[in-house]
Each structure stands twice: as C-alpha cells, then as structure tokens.
Amino acid sequence: MDSLITHSPALIVALPLVAAFAIPLISRAGPRVRNTFSLVIFGLITFLVAILAMDVHSVGIHVYTFGATAAELALPGGYTVPVRIMFEVDGMSIFMGLIITIVTLAALIYSLHFLKGQTGQARFYSLMMLLYAGMMGLAFTGDMFNLFVFLEIASIAGAGLAAYRTNMADAVEGGFKYIVISAVSALLVLFAIGILYAQYNVLSIAALGYYMQYTTLDMMALGLLGGAFLMKLAAVPLHMWAPDIYTVAPAGITPMIYTSSAAAMYALYRVTFTLYGSAIDTTTIGWVVIILGVLSMFVGVMMAVHQTDIKRMMAYHAISQEGYMLLGVGVGLAVLADPGALASYGRDAISGGIFHIINNALYKGMLFLTAEAIFFRIGTRDLNRMGGLGHRMKWTAGFFIIGALAISGIPPFNGFASKLLIYESVLRFNPILSVIAMFVSLVTLASFTKVFYSAFTGPEMPAYKEVKEVPKSMIIGMAILAACIIFFGIFPGLVVNTIVAPATDALINQASYINAVMGAVP
Amino acid sequence: MMEHIPLNFPFLAAALLAGVAFYIIIFKRNLIKLIMGIALLASAVNLFLVALGYRAGGNAPIYTDVPEGLMVLPVPQALTLTSIVINVAVLALMLTMVVHIYRHTGDIDAKESRRLKG
Numbered sequence: 001m002d003s004l005i006t007h008s009p010a011l012i013v014a015l016p017l018v019a020a021f022a023i024p025l026i027s028r029a030g031p032r033v034r035n036t037f038s039l040v041i042f043g044l045i046t047f048l049v050a051i052l053a054m055d056v057h058s059v060g061i062h063v064y065t066f067g068a069t070a071a072e073l074a075l076p077g078g079y080t081v082p083v084r085i086m087f088e089v090d091g092m093s094i095f096m097g098l099i100i101t102i103v104t105l106a107a108l109i110y111s112l113h114f115l116k117g118q119t120g121q122a123r124f125y126s127l128m129m130l131l132y133a134g135m136m137g138l139a140f141t142g143d144m145f146n147l148f149v150f151l152e153i154a155s156i157a158g159a160g161l162a163a164y165r166t167n168m169a170d171a172v173e174g175g176f177k178y179i180v181i182s183a184v185s186a187l188l189v190l191f192a193i194g195i196l197y198a199q200y201n202v203l204s205i206a207a208l209g210y211y212m213q214y215t216t217l218d219m220m221a222l223g224l225l226g227g228a229f230l231m232k233l234a235a236v237p238l239h240m241w242a243p244d245i246y247t248v249a250p251a252g253i254t255p256m257i258y259t260s261s262a263a264a265m266y267a268l269y270r271v272t273f274t275l276y277g278s279a280i281d282t283t284t285i286g287w288v289v290i291i292l293g294v295l296s297m298f299v300g301v302m303m304a305v306h307q308t309d310i311k312r313m314m315a316y317h318a319i320s321q322e323g324y325m326l327l328g329v330g331v332g333l334a335v336l337a338d339p340g341a342l343a344s345y346g347r348d349a350i351s352g353g354i355f356h357i358i359n360n361a362l363y364k365g366m367l368f369l370t371a372e373a374i375f376f377r378i379g380t381r382d383l384n385r386m387g388g389l390g391h392r393m394k395w396t397a398g399f400f401i402i403g404a405l406a407i408s409g410i411p412p413f414n415g416f417a418s419k420l421l422i423y424e425s426v427l428r429f430n431p432i433l434s435v436i437a438m439f440v441s442l443v444t445l446a447s448f449t450k451v452f453y454s455a456f457t458g459p460e461m462p463a464y465k466e467v468k469e470v471p472k473s474m475i476i477g478m479a480i481l482a483a484c485i486i487f488f489g490i491f492p493g494l495v496v497n498t499i500v501a502p503a504t505d506a507l508i509n510q511a512s513y514i515n516a517v518m519g520a521v522p
Numbered sequence: 523m524m525e526h527i528p529l530n531f532p533f534l535a536a537a538l539l540a541g542v543a544f545y546i547i548i549f550k551r552n553l554i555k556l557i558m559g560i561a562l563l564a565s566a567v568n569l570f571l572v573a574l575g576y577r578a579g580g581n582a583p584i585y586t587d588v589p590e591g592l593m594v595l596p597v598p599q600a601l602t603l604t605s606i607v608i609n610v611a612v613l614a615l616m617l618t619m620v621v622h623i624y625r626h627t628g629d630i631d632a633k634e635s636r637r638l639k640g
Contacts, residue, residue: 145601152608156615163619169626176553176619183560183612184547190567190605191540197598198574 006071008052009064009087012097013137015045020129027122035112038125042108045132049101053094057502061516062089063142074517082204082517088142090513091502095354096139096266098499099361102484103259104132107252110369110477113470114251114376124164131157131256135263142517143203144193144275147267148186151232154260155182162249162257174248178257181241185228192224205275206517209510214279222280225271232264235326236296239319243303246315247381251372252477254311255365258318262357265322269329269507277510278337286334293330294433297323297440305447309381310371313451314364317407320440321360327437328353328422329507331429336508345425347504352421354507355500359414359488363406366481370400373470373478374455383454390456392467397456399478404452406485408445414485417492532573539566551632553620557613564609571602 004011019041027034056062064071064087074082089097108128115121134154141147159182163175196218197203200211212218227238234242242261246254272285300320307313332350335341373396374389375381390397406413409420419441427434469475488495506513539562546559575598583593624630 145604149604149608152612156611159615159619163622166622169623172619172622172626176616176623179612179616179619180547180556180560183609183616184563186608187560187563187567190601191570193601194567194571194574194598197601201595203597 004048005051005055007064008048008055009062009089009140010066012045012048012052013087013133013140015041015048016129016133016136020126020133023126023129024122027125031121034122034125038108038129039112041129042105046101046105049094049097052089053098053499056089056091056094057498060090061506061512063087063516064089081202081207082143085146086142086204086517087140088206088513088516089140090516091499091504091506092266092269092354093139093506095358095499095503096263097136099262099358100132100135100139100259102480103255103361103365104128106365106369106477106480107256108477109480110474111250111252113473114372116471120164124161127157127160127164128253128256131161131260134158135256135260138263139266142205144196144205144208145203147205148190148193151189151264151267152182152186154263155179155186158182158253158257158260161253162245164250164253165248168248170244171248174244177241178245181231185231188224188228192221192228195221195224204517205270206514209275209277209514210518212276212279214276218276218279222271222276226268229264229268229271230292233261233268233322234319235292235322236299236319239296239300242319243312243315246318246368247309247311251369251376251474254368254372255361258364258368259361261318261322262361265325265357272333273336273507274510274513282336283334286330286332286336289326289330289333290433293323293326293328294436295323296320296326298436301440301443301447305443308383310374310383310386310451310455311368311381313383313447314367314371317367317444317447318360318364320444321356321364321407323440324419324422324437325353325356325360327426327433328356331426331433332508335429341429342508345428347508348421349425349429350507351496351500351504352418352425354503355418355421355492355496356415358499359406359418359485362481362484362488363403363413363415366399366478366485367403367407369474369478369481370396370403373474376470376474377467378464383451386455387464388456388458388460389464389467391460392464393456393469395469395475395478399482400452400456402482402485404445404448406489408448409441410445412486412489414488414492417489417496421496529578532569532576536566536570536573539563539569553623553630553632556632557616557620560616561609561613564605564613568602568605568609571598571605574598575602 026037063074065074066085068084131154134150134157137150141150159175159179162178163172165171196208200208202208231238245257249257297320300316304313304316328349332346335346406415409415423434543559543563543566546555550556577592577594580592580594581589583596620630
C-alpha cells in the first residue's frame with residue numbers, strides 16, 4: 001500500500017498512456033470488452049487519485065523523482081540543483097487532478113451510450129485516455145519542459161476529439177482552429193522555457209523559482225507564458241476560438257476540453273505564483289489579471305445573451321465564468337505583498353477563485369452534457385426549433401434546472417458558495433468590481449431562464465412526439481456531476497476546508513513548493 | 523561589440539524566422555500556408571534552443587571517449603529533439619484536418635471555412 005502511494009503520481013499518468021495504446025488492440029475482441037476495459041482502467045486510476053489526494057492532504061507535498069534510488073530523493077548527493085525529471089504534487093496540483101478525474105469519469109460513462117453505432121470508437125477512447133494523461137501530467141509536473149510536453153499531448157488529443165465527427169464540416173473546422181491555437185501557444189511556451197533555461201541552466205519549476213532574478217529577459221518570458229496560457233484558457237480578448245470548439249466537439253468531450261482550459265489556468269497560476277511569486281510586482285500583475293477577468297466576465301455574458309445555438313451560448317457563458325476565477329485570484333495576487341490585506345480578504349478571494357474552477361467544471365460540464373442530450377434526441381442545437389421537451393425528457397430537464405441555478409449563483413447549489421466568497425472579498429478590495437460581478441450573474445440567470453423557457457416548457461411539439469429520454473449511461477454521467485453539484489452546494493465549508501484551502505495555501509506559500517525540492521541547498 | 527555578432531547571429535536568425543512566421547499565421551488565408559507558418563515558428567524555436575546549447579570549442583558529452591577540454595551540456599539538444607518529434611505530430615494532424623476541410627468545402631481558403639461564427 002505504501003509503495004502504491006509513493007508511486008501513484010507516476011502511475012496516474014502512465015496507466016492512461018498505456019491504456020490509450022492498448023485500447024485499439026483490445027477493441028478487436030469486441031466493443032463490450034473494450035468498454036469494460038476502459039471503465040476498469042479508469043476506475044483504478046480514480047482509486048489512485050483518491051489515495052494520492054488523501055496522502056497529500058495528510059502528509060503534504062509529494063515529490064516523485066523518476067529514476068532516483070528513492071522516489072522522494074530530489075537532489076542526489078553532491079548536486080545543488082535537481083537534474084532528474086520529477087513530478088511535484090501539492091495541494092493545488094491534486095485539486096486540479098480531482099477536477100480532471102471527476103469530469104473525465106462522467107464523460108467516459110456518458111460516452112458509452114452516446115457513441116453506440118458510430119465508427120472509430122476505439123480511437124475515441126484512446127484519445128480520451130491520452131487527453132486525460134496530458135491534463136494530469138500538466139497538473140503534476142515539476143519541471144517546465146514537461147509542462148510543454150503534456151500541454152502538447154493534451155492539445156493533440158483534444159483537437160483529434162473535437163474533430164471526431166469528421167462527417168460534419170463544422171467539426172473539422174473547429175478541430176483545426178483548436179490545433180492552430182494550441183500549437184502557437186505551445187511554441188510560445190517553449191520559447192519562454194528557452195529564455196529561462198538560458199539564464200538559470202535549470203528546468204525544474206522549484207529551482208527556477210529559487211534562482212529567479214526577474215531580469216528583462218524574465219519579464220519577456222513571463223509575457224510569453226502569460227499570453228500563451230491566456231490564449232489556451234480563452235480569456236477575452238483571446239477567446240474567439242473557444243465557442244467554435246465547444247459547439248462542435250462531441251458530448252463528453254466538450255466538458256473535457258473545457259477542463260483542459262482549466263488546466264491551462266492552473267499553469268498560469270503556477271507560473272505567476274510559484275515560478276515568479278515574490279520576485280515580481282504582484283500589484284501590477286494582479287491588476288492585469290483583474291482587468292482581463294472583468295473583461296471576460298462582461299464580454300462573455302453579453303455575447304451569450306443573443307445566441308440561438310444552445311452549445312454556443314453555453315460556451316460564451318463558460319468564458320464569462322472564467323472571468324470570475326481570474327477576478328478572484330487576481331485580487332489575491334494584487335494584495336499578495338501586503339500581509340494584512342492578504343489575511344483579511346486576499347486569501348478568501350483566491351479561495352473563491354479556485355473553488356469556482358471546480359464548481360464551474362461541474363455545472364458547466366453538466367450543462368454541456370444536457371445540451372448534447374437534446375442534440376442526441378432531436379438532432380438540432382437551434383433554440384428556435386426546440387420546445388416542449390420537458391414533457392418527454394424529464395431527467396434532462398431536471399439536470400438542466402440544477403445546472404442553470406448553479407451557474408447563476410442561486411443557493412443551495414455550488415455556484416452560490418464560490419460566488420459569495422468572491423463577492424464578499426472583492427467588495428472589500430474594490431466595490432465596483434463586486435457590483436459588476438453581481439450584474440453579470442443576473443444576466444446569466446436571465447439568459448438561462450430564456451433557454452429553459454424555449455427548450456423545455458410549452459406544449460408538446462408534433463415533431464418531437466416520439467422523442468424519448470436519453471439512455472441510462474448518459475443519465476448516470478449527468479447524475480454523477482449533479483450529485484457533486486448538490487453536495488458541494490450543501491456542504492461548502494467541508495469542501496473548502498479539505499480541498500480548496502490546501503490549494504490556496506499551496507499558491508500563496510511559494511517557499512514550501514521550492515523547499516520540497518531545494519530543501520537540501522545550504 | 524563586433525566580435526559578438528557571429529555568436530549572436532543564430533538568435534537574430536531565430537527572431538527573424540519567428541517574425542516571418544507570425545506574419546504568415548496572422549495575414550495568410552490559405553490553410554496550407556498557415557500550416558507552413560506554424561512549421562516556420564517551430565523551426566525558429568528549435569533554432570533558438572540549439573543555439574543556446576552551443577559552446578565554442580566544446581566537446582560532445584560522450585563519457586567513454588572524450589578529449590580534453592569543455593564538455594557541452596546535452597539538455598538543449600534533447601529538448602530540441604523532443605520538440606521536433608512533437609511538431610511532426612502536430613503538423614501531420616493539421617494536414618489531415620485540411621484534407622477533411624477540402625473534402626467538405628472544395629477549397630482550402632480560410633474565408634470559405636466560415637460555418638462557425640457569431
């Protein structure tokens with residue numbers, strides 16, 4: 001058991017990689033064998049993530065060095081800098097890992113029925129495992145170069161999945177846009193890594209943070225990294241690609257691609273807090289993040305209101321919700337250098353922003369799944385052609401209501417818990433920002449009320465008389481996320497204390513991340 | 523100042539390549555040219571990484587048979603190799619997608635691929 005915990009970071013990334021290449025072989029034995037295999041492997045991975053999460057929660061930062069005599073040995077005798085590839089799992093990494101795992105589990109179960117009768121399923125599950133491995137690697141990696149490698153793995157798999165339905169012209173177009181954006185942003189990241197390596201001769205994030213001088217070149221590298229990650233996470237004004245991808249990607253994949261945007265957001269926080277941290281002028285950078293957040297919030301929701309395509313509308317809401325996360329963490333970053341303000345509201349602001357990442361992944365993921373459930377049954381995403389679906393698709397309608405109330409921040413759902421944290425703390429920093437955030441929330445509610453009204457209520461339409469509820473596995477997929485939403489909404493304190501607070505502390509406390517690797521340096 | 527120019531030359535070339543690449547990515551509408559732009563950007567980054575690893579008069583780090591003098595750290599070369607492999611995969615994927623787009627629209631001009639907007 002102990003050695004399983006020790007090696008779990010490596011296994012969590014290695015198992016899906018092996019599974020990804022085994023699935024095409026195994027699927028020769030029939031679809032039932034393949035589906036069972038995917039579920040069993042993913043169940044095993046979920047178990048590993050759970051025990052690693054408990055270990056990180058009770059023991060602290062978990063360093064895993066590949067090829068060392070002991071996994072915890074980051075610095076071999078006589079070395080002052082880490083030379084091996086390593087994973088470093090702290091509160092923030094495992095927090096992202098939990099989000100990715102929950103969303104992927106729901107997406108996998110949902111897809112089992114959704115894909116029935118389609119060709120190329122073996123490759124679909126392969127790519128899904130690759131995307132999972134890429135995102136988990138991104139969350140766990142302890143060095144900059146593997147950050148680039150895992151970013152690319154996630155991008156390639158994500159683009160392949162977005163364009164899975166190649167019989168639809170718009171799907172291929174969306175996939176192409178995604179891979180272009182990802183390729184350019186990944187190359188910018190690699191360029192920045194080159195600049196950092198040229199100065200410090202190390203690639204480990206902890207060692208780079210330890211030596212960080214913040215020269216002009218470092219400033220350039222920060223600009224490149226920030227620009228690349230903001231492009232990947234679709235913050236306004238670099239958001240143009242996101243609605244296209246979220247609209248065309250198959251069900252199950254949309255939440256996962258959304259989660260890979262959240263992983264890019266994790267990378268952005270990791271770079272600003274841990275890599276640069278105390279070396280930079282956090283007030284200025286914090287305000288930049290706040291302004292981008294407010295812009296994303298406002299532009300996203302305004303673009304969403306007039307959409308007639310249900311998934312496109314949800315995609316713009318996804319951009320708008322990302323604004324909240326940037327706002328919360330930006331406020332925390334702006335007061336990072338001021339211990340008094342940090343203790344009184346900065347820490348809560350960061351907690352709110354981080355808590356919103358998981359809440360949003362849950363309800364946004366579920367809303368995308370309900371939208372695809374409608375598309376699965378009636379074959380259109382156009383809101384003007386929907387109506388009266390509530391009579392036939394009762395489960396889907398119920399899940400949609402839960403998701404819509406959660407995204408608008410109505411108690412007792414999880415969106416309320418994190419938005420309240422953000423409103424309260426931001427109010428003490430700058431009241432105007434808080435007012436904008438509340439206004440955006442109201443517009444969100446209005447927009448979702450409109451969708452519910454036009455899709456689910458009204459008399460039964462003759463064209464949809466024969467529409468049935470979606471198959472069981474799709475309902476189970478949505479139910480997993482709905483259960484998490486309600487649980488998080490009713491017990492927000494429990495969730496904040498067990499997983500969000502360690503993540504917040506991991507971001508604020510740059511020294512602990514660095515010391516976990518560089519501790520032996522005199 | 524003058525004696526630094528030969529050493530800095532690869533960095534200037536990398537910057538120039540990156541500039542041309544960005545021009546192509548932003549202004550060209552032909553999807554194949556767009557892919558060529560990304561390939562150029564990848565080459566610029568690879569050139570930058572390889573140039574970082576160059577040390578005048580250094581030896582290859584092969585421990586069994588090494589002459590006297592400086593040994594070169596092989597990390598930048600390793601990074602470049604990885605990055606080349608990844609970029610091959612990305613470019614191949616992009617080209618297959620362009621083939622699919624061509625089958626659907628009969629054109630590889632970006633202004634024909636405008637199904638998604640709003």
